[in-house]
Amino acid sequence: MRSRIVADRLSDLQRITDAALAYLPLEALLEELLERVVTILGVDTAAILLLEDDDSTLAARAAKGLEEEVERGVRIPVGRGFAGRIAATRQPVHILNLDDFEVVNPILRERGLRSMLGVPLLVEGAVLGVLHVGTLTERAFDPDDTELLQRAADRAALAIFSRLTERERGLADSLQRSLIPRLPELPGISLVGRYLPAAAARLGGDWYDAFPLPDGRLGMAIGDVVGHGFHAAAVMGQLRSGLRAYALDGMPPNDVLERLNRLLRQLEPGRTATLVYLVLDAHGGYLTVAAAGHPPPLLHPPDGEPSFVELPGSVPLGAARHSRYELRELELAPGTALILYTDGLVERPGESLDTGLERLGATVRSADDDLQRLCGHIIGALLPEGSRDDDAALLVVRALPLSDELVAEFPAEVESIPVMRKLLARWLDEAGATRAEIEDLVLASAEAAANAIEHAYGLAPGVVELQASADAVGAVTVAVSDSGNWRPPRGTHRGRGLLLMEGLTDEVEVIRRDNGTTVQLSRRLGAQAA
């Protein structure tokens, strides 16, 4: 008879949890479950505490008759007090008289509880939290009560576990997506990045970033935060922000790393991260780089053998209080591909890092020029399907060959001007212009672009188009076009802008089209400016 009653009570419980499992948000599910537990067991209070991410604290998540516990955000250290002991021992705890027990949570006494019974929430042997009930009058809970409560706890644990993993998966996806940057589109430069999550689909600590600096060069970083999960990903996000902030102030790579070391040690004592940060003048073929415990970037010149950038030994960020990082500067042959990667791409269990690096070099040697295909080739060769227990990242860049007639588009914002200047300077250099001719034409073109940006579009987004060509007698024409409503230059800046365009070139022509304006600047190379 008694077991029949237990079975009935259990089936009641099961119905509610099964139904709720499918439809209710987690908090509502727990509320429903507690209400049912209170009714079935005939108790005055019921509460669920869940283990926090730190694995050492229980936090109240749902309660009946003890709502203050949730409202006040009660937290109990694992191992202490009533709930703490249940979590630590993974065993039910029954207290007949609360006066005889060391209680951490003052609300239990304030509420006037006399007897309590609690059981652990277990999934696959791991503790997720604690479910406990209490009565205002003394009650000796019997083994059936304990069994019933444990069954309810098992139900709750499964539901919580599935919700948590589902939520975590969703969060992990969106967090990882938000941490993978949209790479800038830079005319004349090919830039490709790939992030490959670990096969287990857990959050990794690998990341990369690339962004134009205020002087038109490209800042590039790749790194690996030691550890996995949300915390490692959050640290990665903080490092990325810190790196951009220091980089945008124009700091050289070694200074950026030294500051990031300081930042990481303060944000996350004990956490380490490897990182390479470099500043690339892709058009000028000039590179400055510093590394913190990260494997060296690989260079692949168009007509040569791949080689790793020689970097001095260095410690990861966060490993030592006053780390010094060395700056390396090197020139790149035109068209050299620069390949940044994380160890997940080159490391295999039971193999030295050198073997992995050799494999990367050999793979790059046999690849073609297109960077999308290069990335695919590297990943296909180095990361065979399904064998990935670590995440990996890859970031490659190369200056593209420029054609005789240059055509490029830029967002109509002043930040585009330094980027445009670098591109035009390379094209003019390849067209045979002297340094002074390059400087003059680039400045005149920058003035034309500034005018288009300031006056053609107002606050609406737009595009500035740059065209450059040389004729048979060595005259270069640069055309800067907008498709906005051109207004004559206003104010002394722009008046001087026109003066500079005229002074630095042979001829300035302003062509008004129906759909915009083109400023055409011409100069014969090898002759003095007019």
Next chain:
Amino acid sequence: MSFPPEPRVDYRDAVGVVTLGGELDVLQANALRNQLLAAVRNEDLGLVLDLTDATYIDSVGVSLLFELAERLAERQLRLAVVLPEEGLVHRVLTIVSLSSVAAVEGSVDDALTAIGR
């Protein structure tokens, strides 16, 4: 290099000498304006701006120099700009006739002399 370029300020008696390298352009000029104006003390006779190491200046940078000269003139102070003999910055400041509002000299010593005159 830093963004904006960090001006270095020395004082020679009653004249501030500001050394400015790098690029004076539309992206940096606003941040530089206050730093340049702050370099001028009440008791100074004038300001020397050493652009020997400047690599680039656009019309916004040029306007900043004209504005600086004008603000100094309002307070009866003189501006002297040090330029290398050649190069882009020299060509630009010649085209816009910087010499109409400031003494243009080849060295800091010459510039100090020009302000004392």
